[in-house]
Amino acid sequence: MATLDPAARRLRLRQYQEELLERMQAARTGSGARTHQLGVEIGGERYLLDLLEAGEIVPVPPLTSVPLTQPWYLGLANIRGSLVGVVDLARFFGLQESAAAPGPAARLVTFSPSLGMPCGFLAARVHGLRQAAEMTPSAGRLIDADGHAWTPLALAALAQDERFLQVGL
Template sequence: MSGDTLPVEARFGGARPDAAGRRARLRQYQQQLLERMQAARLSGGARLQQLGVMIGTERFLVDLTQTGEIVPLAPICTVPLTQPWYLGLANIRGNLVGIIDYARYLDAGETAVAPDSRMLTFAHSLGFNCAILVNRVYGLRQASDMQVAGERLVDADNNEWLVLDLAELVQDPRFLHVAAAT
């Protein structure tokens, strides 16, 4: 029997059961997180929740209404003649998304890629097909439970947090011009 007449599964090994299980668990986790994020958005009288993330060496709180989804790292295609903080484009669920290293944007080093790294997409309502590279996702946080210390918030464990306003970021002229100066 030639290779051309074998079923597709036999020729290409088929889907590995462990990979299919991981995908199913990841989809379930993403669905649960999406449901929690939507519930937080819809609860008008409830306390405002933010998503805690690590970018570079800093912890940031991002308003849930400004975030899309958290996705595993995908291959990033670099784009020539762009700013160093514009890492390039990634295919996320069939959409090309610009990937930003916010630490580099702030001139605060770079965001190291590690096993816990993720891409945090912007909410569709911001009108920007973009994602920020994050070292780590800490989950939901309550800024109202934190103490204000200058421009930072301090949680009960004495961790310092900065607020990242994505809606403000997409209004910044510097952010809007990713082309490198020539």
């Protein structure tokens, strides 16, 4: 596979961002025929996020630790000049005991500014847009055509969870 030159990469990124923006706008207005959600992997589990609740997806930046915080609170990151609290949801959910170094596919997914919480979480992998309407419900999860189970994750509810809001020890 040939490597794209920087100009071609920027063009492809721009096209992807425009397509994502169109889908988000369709989701907001209800004009989309299907509900698109963002698929992410956290602690070996797959989750679906409402596009209206997700903000930016960026490579994991350097983190500044904050003393006397919960083990799942990883610290602060500078995202385009704004400080964002970073959470390891795998640890928060009890899916893993210790935070491993993020792999090359890991991303930081920020909460939407509309949620009023400058926060983000580590995703081991972002699987892209998923069509929840084409999945089969099963015991609180959705099963896709490939047999993968997806759990809906409401960032708005998480942003109001008392335990999530108490990052200090």
